[in-house]
Amino acid sequence: MRDLIPYLKLYRRHWFGLTLGMLLGLATVLSAMSLLTLSGWFLAASAVAGLTIARETFNYMLPAAGVRGFSLARTAGRWGERVVSHNATFKLLADLRIFFFRKLTPLIPGRQTNLRDADLLNRLVADVDAMDHVYLRLISPLIIGVIALLAICGFLYWFDPELALILGAVLLTLMFALPVLFYLLGKKHGETLTMAKAGFRIRLLDWIQGQAELLLFNAEPGYREQTLNEQQSLLLAQRRMASLTGLANAMLLLATGWTLVLMIWLAADGVGGNTPDPMIALVAFATMASFELMMPVAGAFQYLGQTLTSARRLNEIIHATPDTTFAPNGHQSQVKGEIQVEQVHFAYHNSTQTVLDQVSLELKAGQKLALLGRTGCGKSTLLQLLTRNWDPQQGQITLDGVPLPQWQESSLRAAISVVSQRVDLFNGTVRDNLLLAKPDASEEELSATLTKVGLQKLLEGNGLDTWLGDGGRQISGGERRRMGIARALLHNAPVMLLDEPTEGLDRRTEQQILALLFEHMVDKTVVFITHRLVGLEAMDQICLMDEGKIIERGNHQELMAQQGRYSQLWNRI
Structure with a gap:
């Protein structure tokens, strides 16, 4: 139960709605029990009165009004409880998803990147959804059940203390025994069900997202078969939980029947020392009504194992x-843009291979640096260190003389614009994806920026409301790259980090984008990674990297004069 503590704390934000829903639920249960109890007594009393002279004096109107009143109260209470409690629960789940996402974001791209996208999605959707069991199926039913139990026993105690105590003892025994029993029975099945949901979602998402590659390499039938196997595992787990639910209902019906027989037998000689009268029907129907509050209790603990497993999966991220x-x-x-990298050494977690080895460089505000080198030599990793996605194991990086770990995150992010190799676009409109870079940008500014990067055709038709699809699949790779550049232009930070910004563009478009970038970068500090030797004459520094080290540095003229590796690369084109 300790795994649920972080989520119970979130309930304080919605205490009013959750408490109101609980009160309405209690009112509904009490109305339902009162309706059944009063109806049972009223029918029996009316029948007896009809056979005797009491039919002339029996008050039919008041009990009938009570039946109607409790019936209306039960209906209204049920509707109100559903509206209020579900509204509060949905708000709670929304807050929990935001809370989970805020905990997840700082972990990327750290050691948690080994988690599959589908697994994270399952935690964000299914595991968070399982948390509604804590309130709707655990806390609320237990509290309502205990209060309603005391109410029904107190009501019967007014007429016959012995019958009230016996019914209370039976109900208390069941209320404590059944939850423990069904928690133990459902614990393993709940864990299996949670993991089966995760496995099926992961396999299904892999199958859907990889359709093109799977069909290309004729691997689609195998993946489809594996997905169907995961589906069968999930269906089997759901079938077992459904069987357990059926067992719980059967045991409650059996307990209801035997308790009803016991209470009728005890009340057969009369209630409260009186001769047998319609009060026997009141006791019988009160007994049946009291078991209505027991129905959700067993189910709550049946799913507790599933909820705890989901909580543990969420806690792996949260903690x-x-x-x-x-x-x-x-x-x-206010950032000027001076960058200094001092003897930086870096290797990835659980890896003995050095990625950066004693790398040092210095950029004054407004200077531009180009990093060259073959794939895997550490260029992109250096950019990741500049944005503090990771920290070096040795050495330090400073911005305006202040070590990066001492910067406030919002200030550091505002100071740097990044165009990475992979441009992430979200399943939304063009406007949505551009406003991430500058939330207060006007439509005119967004349109002008798109035109600058050569994406004016996106303004046709629906314009900024054009839907880009999941991952921007509605546009080409080159257009995605230019969307990333448009974001960098909108962000307009004093430091720009460009990782292959023109990769995938044709030569003409590349020249246009480079001209735009150089115009934009006039007074900015720039780190520019490229494999293509274009625009290097305008760089203040050029560093050629190999195996995590800087092997040559200088401007274009100096490196050409050295007749080294850079000169050889340049002469090949």
């Missing part, structure tokens, strides 16, 4: 420690 942490009250100031 994980980010590889890089930011101080909330860290350094913040």
